Amino acid sequence: MLNPKRGRLEDETGAERVLRAKSFRVLELLLARRGELLAKDELLRNAWPDVIVSDDALSQCISDIRRALGSRGAALLRTVPRRSYVLEEEALASVLPRRAAARHGAATASVAAVFAVITGLGCWRCLPNRMSFP
Known part of the structure; x- marks a missing residue:
């Protein structure tokens, strides 16, 4: 590499x-x-x-x-x-085998993180007794 x-x-x-x-x-x-x-x-x-x-x-x-x-x-x-x-x-x-693999792994991790955040926000919105913050 x-x-x-x-x-x-x-x-x-x-x-x-x-x-x-x-x-x-x-x-x-x-x-x-x-x-x-x-x-x-x-x-x-x-x-x-x-x-x-x-x-x-x-x-x-x-x-x-x-x-x-x-x-x-x-x-x-x-x-x-x-x-x-x-x-x-x-x-x-x-x-450059590991660099390409590292970039691919980082991109996959980024997509997974975005998906987790969106899913978490969606679940939070569905909760009946949400706390509201001023």
């Missing part, structure tokens, strides 16, 4: 997978445009603003990301020779 607030990548158990700050930034950029070819120049410009770096810096970040993604890293982060990289669409499920 990518945890932008803590600036880290976590596996399904919650253990941290080590990523340097620039590698984390490159992963964020690739995730934002997953499934699309993101040009090297754009990656370099957004990960290293106002700094001139070589393609080797980006290559090192890509290696870090693949290592952090584990055995499927090479398949999830595909190299397009002489152009750039593509983070495959399925990467969303493998990199």
Whole structure:
């Protein structure tokens, strides 16, 4: 799971997978445009603003990301020779599984809470000896 607030990548158990700050930034950029070819120049410009770096810096970040993604890293982060990289669409499920589940769980809990409040108000209105408050 990518945890932008803590600036880290976590596996399904919650253990941290080590990523340097620039590698984390490159992963964020690739995730934002997953499934699309993101040009090297754009990656370099957004990960290293106002700094001139070589393609080797980006290559090192890509290696870090693949290592952090584990055995499927090479398949999830595909190299397009002489152009750039593509983070495959399925990467969303493998990199962010718990975040999506947490959002779904939070939405379900919110709907249940609203339903409980409405039901409670309806029951209260039906009581014969309601107390009135000034």
